Amino acid sequence: MTIGICNDHAGLECKTALVEYLLKKGHTVVNFGTDSPESCDYPDFAHPLAGALQKGELDCGIAICGTGNGMAMTLNHCRGIRAGLAWNCAVAKLGKQHNDANVLAIPARLVS
Ligand code: RB5
Secondary structure (H helix, E strand, O other), rough: EEEEEEEEEHHHHHHHHHHHHHHHHHOEEEEOOOOOOOOOOHHHHHHHHHHHOOOOOOOOOEEOOOHHHHHHHHHOOOOOOEEEEEOOHHHHHHHHHOOOOOEEEHHHHHHH
């Protein structure tokens, strides 16, 4: 799959680990997030991910910030984007099965 990923400063560490995992699994990953630990604004990274999804350039997306809420709220204002906040596998799977989520929003400060 081609997976877009975005993050703010709070999601950097989680993003870095996820990208490594996804690449090992053979996925293509497009990075829309910051690669700096400097404080930044999550919408600046959520909107480019949403745009690429809307254009059909990605199969799905992952958006990471401290609580996941900022990313999810921003993305869910974008036409065609259904971002589901999930903090474990069960919630993530149900977000896909029951809500047809096309973006997984992860609360980096609340997951291990
Ligand atoms: C950044 O400190 C934090 O506010 C942000 O990552 C996110 O949790 C907002 O929803």
